[in-house]
Amino acid sequence: MKITRKLLVLAAAAALAGAGLSACSVGGGSSDSAGAATNAVFSGNEQLMPMRQKSHDALKGKKIAFVPILYKGYKLTENWGTTMQRTFENLGADFQVYDSNFSSDRMISTINDLIARKAADVLVLQNQDLGLLDNAVDRAQKAGIYTVMLNMPSTRLGDAFVGVDVYGAAQSIAKRAVSDCNSRNAPKTISIIDGPGNDPASILWDQGIKDVVEKEGYKTLVAHSQFQNAQAQAAAESVLQQQQGKVCGFMVTFDLNSVTVGQTVKAAEGRGQVAPGSVGVYTLDADKDWCNALKQGVVTASAAYDVQGIGAAGAVAVQNLLTNGVKPGASHSVAYVSSTVVDKSNIDQTTIACYQSK
Numbered sequence: 318m319k320i321t322r323k324l325l326v327l328a329a330a331a332a333l334a335g336a337g338l339s340a341c342s343v344g345g346g347s348s349d350s351a352g353a354a355t356n357a358v359f360s361g362n363e364q365l366m367p368m369r370q371k372s373h374d375a376l377k378g379k380k381i382a383f384v385p386i387l388y389k390g391y392k393l394t395e396n397w398g399t400t401m402q403r404t405f406e407n408l409g410a411d412f413q414v415y416d417s418n419f420s421s422d423r424m425i426s427t428i429n430d431l432i433a434r435k436a437a438d439v440l441v442l443q444n445q446d447l448g449l450l451d452n453a454v455d456r457a458q459k460a461g462i463y464t465v466m467l468n469m470p471s472t473r474l475g476d477a478f479v480g481v482d483v484y485g486a487a488q489s490i491a492k493r494a495v496s497d498c499n500s501r502n503a504p505k506t507i508s509i510i511d512g513p514g515n516d517p518a519s520i521l522w523d524q525g526i527k528d529v530v531e532k533e534g535y536k537t538l539v540a541h542s543q544f545q546n547a548q549a550q551a552a553a554e555s556v557l558q559q560q561q562g563k564v565c566g567f568m569v570t571f572d573l574n575s576v577t578v579g580q581t582v583k584a585a586e587g588r589g590q591v592a593p594g595s596v597g598v599y600t601l602d603a604d605k606d607w608c609n610a611l612k613q614g615v616v617t618a619s620a621a622y623d624v625q626g627i628g629a630a631g632a633v634a635v636q637n638l639l640t641n642g643v644k645p646g647a648s649h650s651v652a653y654v655s656s657t658v659v660d661k662s663n664i665d666q667t668t669i670a671c672y673q674s675k
Contacts, residue, residue: 400628458646487525
């Protein structure tokens with residue numbers, strides 16, 4: 318009886334399929350009722366050429382606005398921007414960059430203007446203060462605009478976040494620093510030089526390092542650089558002067574500032590303030606300029622991460638939002654790219670290190 322009933326069900330299903338019937342459809346393809354409810358572009362079954370066309374149609378004419386902390390001349394965000402631009406231009410979307418030039422006021426003003434004019438379908442944002450963009454994300458979603466965060470999340474989670482696991486990367490490079498310090502019986506003091514201190518990267522970087530080094534009996538000193546080279550240099554000079562040879566290494570939030578700190582350490586070695594090779598310089602990220610500094614012996618090691626992968630993943634996140642039919646603010650996703658510790662021994666074999674801006 319059970320077998321007969323099962324055969325009848327299968328026969329009925331086959332008859333419906335043969336008649337070209339389905340419970341609901343989207344764009345000519347069959348899908349389930351949940352997919353239809355969200356007005357998703359794609360169904361569970363798609364032919365190759367129609368699938369491609371649907372993707373292009375969904376992106377054609379859409380406006381994507383990228384609002385980074387800094388853009389012009391900054392390899393990190395230029396890499397993201399050029400990766401996204403290539404993707405969106407190929408799909409017929411309009412991609413524009415709005416450079417905040419390190420001004421939080423300018424960033425908020427730009428975002429408010431884009432929302433008010435409904436000049437964007439998607440906002441791709443980089444957050445420079447933990448709660449800075451909370452209200453902006455909320456307003457964007459109420460206005461029907463998707464938000465994608467790159468590398469530095471907001472406490473008000475947008476539709477998608479893509480970035481490096483800063484806390485995990487900090488732990489990895491901190492373990493390397495501890496190993497180096499222990500191998501030369503160095504003083505158990507680590508100097509952390511972060512950004513503003515209240516930004517997501519600094520918060521996660523500082524905590525990741527402390528959770529490793531303090532368990533090993535190391536003392537941590539924290540200074541803020543605002544991600545400015547001059548302030549990073551001043552912080553390093555102050556630590557070297559005050560510690561009088563009793564600091565083992567500097568942990569600097571990002572690569573560009575770490576090069577400046579490395580140069581400061583070298584200058585201190587030159588005037589006999591610290592012994593050569595007695596102070597390591599560690600960081601997060603590894604662009605082409607940092608790699609050159611590494612090969613020159615200015616810096617020690619970094620937790621390099623897949624910068625170009627963030628740009629590509631950001632572009633994918635935008636496409637998913639514009640094709641899955643979910644309303645802005647209705648769903649939230651978090652995704653991390655890869656990272657790994659690099660130094661002179663493996664830098665030339667590591668694909669995610671030494672990236673260019675374009």
